[in-house]
Each structure stands twice: as structure tokens, then as C-alpha cells.
Amino acid sequence: MTTQDIILEAAGVARHFTTARPLFGQPTVVRAVDGVSLKIRRGETFAIVGESGCGKSTLARLLARLIAPTDGSVHYEGRNISALSPREERALRRDLQFIFQDPYASLNPRMTVGALIEEPLRTHGIGTAPERRAKVADLLRKVGLTPQHADRYPHEFSGGQRQRIGIARALATGPKVVVGDEPVSALDVSIQAQVVNILGDLKAEFGLTLIIIAHDLAVVRHMSDRVAVMYLGQIVELAPAADLFDRPMHPYAAALIAAIPLPAVGARRSAVRLEGDLPNPIAPPSGCRFHTRCPHAIARCSTEAPQLTAAGPDRLVACHRAGELDLAGLSAMSGPRTPAAARRFALYRAATDAATRARPPEE
Amino acid sequence: MSLVTADPLPQRRSNRALSKLRANPAALLGLALVSFFLAVAILAPVLPLPGPAATDWAAVRKPPSAAHWLGTDEIGRDLLARMVWGAQASLLAGVVSVSIAVLLGVPLGVASGYLRGWTDAMISRITEALMAAPFLILAIALAAFLGPSLTNAMIAIGLSAMPVFIRLSRAQTMSVMTEDYVESAHAVGLGHAALIWRYVLPNIAAPILVQATLTIATAIIAEASLSFLGLGQQPPAPSWGSMLNVAKTFLDQAPCMAMWPGLAIFLVVLGFNLLGDGLLDALDPKES
Numbered sequence: 001m002t003t004q005d006i007i008l009e010a011a012g013v014a015r016h017f018t019t020a021r022p023l024f025g026q027p028t029v030v031r032a033v034d035g036v037s038l039k040i041r042r043g044e045t046f047a048i049v050g051e052s053g054c055g056k057s058t059l060a061r062l063l064a065r066l067i068a069p070t071d072g073s074v075h076y077e078g079r080n081i082s083a084l085s086p087r088e089e090r091a092l093r094r095d096l097q098f099i100f101q102d103p104y105a106s107l108n109p110r111m112t113v114g115a116l117i118e119e120p121l122r123t124h125g126i127g128t129a130p131e132r133r134a135k136v137a138d139l140l141r142k143v144g145l146t147p148q149h150a151d152r153y154p155h156e157f158s159g160g161q162r163q164r165i166g167i168a169r170a171l172a173t174g175p176k177v178v179v180g181d182e183p184v185s186a187l188d189v190s191i192q193a194q195v196v197n198i199l200g201d202l203k204a205e206f207g208l209t210l211i212i213i214a215h216d217l218a219v220v221r222h223m224s225d226r227v228a229v230m231y232l233g234q235i236v237e238l239a240p241a242a243d244l245f246d247r248p249m250h251p252y253a254a255a256l257i258a259a260i261p262l263p264a265v266g267a268r269r270s271a272v273r274l275e276g277d278l279p280n281p282i283a284p285p286s287g288c289r290f291h292t293r294c295p296h297a298i299a300r301c302s303t304e305a306p307q308l309t310a311a312g313p314d315r316l317v318a319c320h321r322a323g324e325l326d327l328a329g330l331s332a333m334s335g336p337r338t339p340a341a342a343r344r345f346a347l348y349r350a351a352t353d354a355a356t357r358a359r360p361p362e363e
Numbered sequence: 364m365s366l367v368t369a370d371p372l373p374q375r376r377s378n379r380a381l382s383k384l385r386a387n388p389a390a391l392l393g394l395a396l397v398s399f400f401l402a403v404a405i406l407a408p409v410l411p412l413p414g415p416a417a418t419d420w421a422a423v424r425k426p427p428s429a430a431h432w433l434g435t436d437e438i439g440r441d442l443l444a445r446m447v448w449g450a451q452a453s454l455l456a457g458v459v460s461v462s463i464a465v466l467l468g469v470p471l472g473v474a475s476g477y478l479r480g481w482t483d484a485m486i487s488r489i490t491e492a493l494m495a496a497p498f499l500i501l502a503i504a505l506a507a508f509l510g511p512s513l514t515n516a517m518i519a520i521g522l523s524a525m526p527v528f529i530r531l532s533r534a535q536t537m538s539v540m541t542e543d544y545v546e547s548a549h550a551v552g553l554g555h556a557a558l559i560w561r562y563v564l565p566n567i568a569a570p571i572l573v574q575a576t577l578t579i580a581t582a583i584i585a586e587a588s589l590s591f592l593g594l595g596q597q598p599p600a601p602s603w604g605s606m607l608n609v610a611k612t613f614l615d616q617a618p619c620m621a622m623w624p625g626l627a628i629f630l631v632v633l634g635f636n637l638l639g640d641g642l643l644d645a646l647d648p649k650e651s
Contacts, residue, residue: 090552
């Protein structure tokens, strides 16, 4: 993996939030992200999945340097960005951008769309006023809006349109890495596909590296190259998307995949259902954090925390029983595709691969 | 590149706040009252009236007549002229003192809510100390300390009204700072000045405008009270408050002398309150 071109790297990064600080006694600390290490390769789409409260949004903000880590460090292009002066941090914003989850809350309601998209250019002193206006018109067209939209206010647009405005704003400075915090989860399903496609196309056009946070595995499967599965502030499995969905190695990843609805009549699936709620991140369980809900837990799991270790080509998993368990993936459940469907998928793959190859090679 | 077909332009929604204000009869009444008194105050120098200090010993404490539409006071001055010039003093006091309160209070409140920590603790404690004294008592104390004049009364009222604006803008700033769009400003790399100017101030402007309108009403009453006590407008310059003070001696003989200033204060305060309430509804951010 070290031979690959790493653009963004997290090294043992952690973020703790103090929720209560009593006059006497210990403060209450939530370990939202607790020791995450990962390497993002140039040009890939990297997805981080997990249920609500597992710390994935916090990790996204750490990677984009919107918040500072309590422990560990984040490196962009080999440079530690965890401790930057305000000036260096602002310079970093040109390269590292963020797409927000809620398109209704993340656009300043008192600014026109044009001003919102122009703002990053203005802030970083890019171009003259007429050049910036032309760039705004260009960006609006790229996300499927028209230059005339620039004079409108965000409240005049629908959710999907607003999210595309947010994307245009994030892309204005020509960033190299874009972190999306559940960029489509607040949208209707029909609009989700549209926004996902725009992200995919713009990624190819701008040569972006995308980091997508999601809890919707269907979206992740559609757009990502590699996937990290998070549970209670830690990564439990990291694998190429196709491998993960075919053959998950961590029981939690398997449970998430088993929860994907199958679009087939009479589809049956093995009943891997998770009991209970996410444990309290203030006091995570001992040993493996997942052992309280894991159907395959053994005695060792409650005492000894498993480390994230290599398990096959380009795969990492944190489970004591990773070698012995045979967990069902998606293909095992949905059965073979019809020849027609297989042909269509092959065509789609070929087209996407061609688009990716048109970009500078990654390896 | 054609990803999706371009969306049609969304239907332009005209200025929502304005049309909501227009549909509110109470607010319109308030606007009419305020406009009327403002027009009178501004036009005072050009209206065909006798001077507000011109005395007529032949007509003392007279009821309304063709020559003196509202009657005359204890030394024969035309009450209409004094009412018109008094409107100027009252509205000037209301607008200037609230401007002082806003111009001092909002920057302090925004600084408090934006910087938090030590600055916030300091400003908040001082604000609480100021708020511990009742508004009018504080204004009277300040006016007495500064010396009796309309200017000093305006300063005193402005300083007394300031804590409300500090509190309001601090709370509003803190609430705006938790919004996603402020985080998006951080993500863009925006500096503090631009963040406050383009994100904080425009988003806290509406409640401050409403509060300012309502505070003008309070400030007008405060000016009248100070003038009534002799701490505001000094005779012979007219003011509704000082007119009431003189009139209380002649309530039996010339009730008109007390009635007109009382009615004017009532109407102008009612006007500002109705307008303020209407603005509150019209500018409700939840519906914009």
C-alpha cells in the first residue's frame, strides 16, 4: 500500500468531546473518534460508513481540518495539518473542501447564490471580479443550474438544487480533496441519484479525491472504490468496495450489508439482525467494542480489543475471528444477475473505467 | 457536459416580509400613526403656525377655537404649535437614543457572543449590573448626573436601553454561530471580519430591527418622563412631557392642556408598538 500515492492520511487520530465538567470529580468525555488511522489514495472515492453516532461525521471534520484532533495527526500531501497557523489553515482551504449534509442549513440565507459560490474565490483572491463572475456562471452550469440563478437566494431552490449549489461552492477554488458529510442523505431518493451522478462526473472532470460519509450502503456501493466501516469511533473493517459487499469479514460489516433492502421479488436473506442500540460512547464496552451486539462473540472478545490487521489483499479487519467466520455478502443473497442485467453492468463498468483512465494514472 | 438538464428558474417570490406586513391591519395602523407623527415632526418648520414660544396675553388657557385649533396654554401660547414642535423633540429623542443604544449595544453583544470566554464574561457581568437598575430609574439617574438638557436626556436613555441590545445581539450571535452555514464559512477559509459582516450581522438584523422599533416607544415615554421631571427638554422649548407637567396645575381650568400631549404620547407609542409587533411577525425567520 505504501507504493501508492497517498494524498491524505490520518495517523491515530482521535477527538474527544467533554460534555460535562463538574466542579469535583471526573469530567464526562465522549470519545467520538478514538484512534483512527487510514490512508486516502489520490483520485479514489473513499467511503466511511457506520450507523448514527459512530463518529463518522466527526472523522469527516477531522479529515477536512474543520476541527482539531485531541490526539494523533492528519497529513495532507505529507504535511501535518493538525497544527497550522490560521494563515496556513486558510491556504489549505483551497485544496481541501467540504460538502455539508443539510442543504437547508448550510447556505447562508442572506447571500445570493452567486455570492455564495463566488465567496471562496473572493476569500482566496482568485481572479478579477469579471473573471470570478464567469467562473460562477461556469460552475452553475456544471452542476445543472443556469447563470441566471446567481441572483436568487437559497430559499428559492429545492433541496437537490441547494445541494448542487453547495457542491459548486465547494468546487469553486479547484480543490484536490472534497469531503462530503452525508451529501445526499437529506435528499429525496430520486434526487439522491442525481446528486450522486453529478459528484461522480465532477470527480472525473476535476480529478478529485472524494471522501464520502454515508449510512446508506446502496449509495456507497454505487460510487466508492474503498470503504471503511466504523463502529463506536473506530474502524472495524477497511476494504475495496466490491470485496466488502461480496464477502464482508467483520460481523458488523456483514450486519450492515444484510440490512440493505433487496430489489427482487421473494428475495431471502440470512437473518443477521443486530439487537440493541449503539453502546454509550462515554463508556465503550471492554475488549472488542462490538462484542455486546455480535452474534459470533466468544469469551476473548470481551477482554481483548482486536487490532486492525491485514486480512487478504488490500483488506484490513479488526476481529479476533476474522479468519474462521464465513459471513454472507450481497451476491450470496441476491443470486446471479440475469444476462441482460449483467451486460448492462459490464457496459457501465467499462464506461466508468474509461473515464477514470482518462485521468492521470494513480498507480 | 450535460449532466442533468438545467432547471427552470424558480418562481420568484417577491419580498415576503413586505407583503406580510401589508396584510396585517394592526401593523398598517401602526405604520400610519408613526408616519403621521414623523411627517408632522419633519414639517414643523414649514407649517403655517405661530411660533411655539409666541405668547398672546389676550388668549390664556382658552379651549379650541378657529384661531387656536387646540386651544392655548397658561401664558397664551398656541397648543397646536407646541404639540407639533413637541413631536419633533419626542421623535428625535426616540430615534437618537435608540440609535445610541443600537450602535453601542450591538457591537458589544456580537463581540460577546462571537468571542465568548473572557470577553463574554466581562461584557455580560456589566450588562447584568446595568439591567439590575430599572430602565427609567437608570435614565433619571444618568440624566440628573449629566445635567438637564434634551441631548443629555437622549444620551441617558440610550445608555439605559443599551443592555437590551447587548443581550439580544449576544444571544442571536451565539445561535447563528451554531448554524451549519457558519461552519461552511470556516470550510471556505473566511476571516473573522468577513464572517461577522456577511454571516452574523445580516442574520441577526431582523430581531434587532424589531427590538429597536419597540424600544423607540419606550424611549419616547422615557423622554416625556424626564421632561416632565424637568430633566429633559428645557423651557421654553416645547416637549410633551414638560407640557404635561405644567398642565397638571390647570387640570380643572384647562383640561385641553393635558389632554393633547397625553393623547399624542399614547398614539405615537401605540403606533411604534403595533409596527414593532407587525415587523416581528413579518420578519419571522422560520417562514422565510
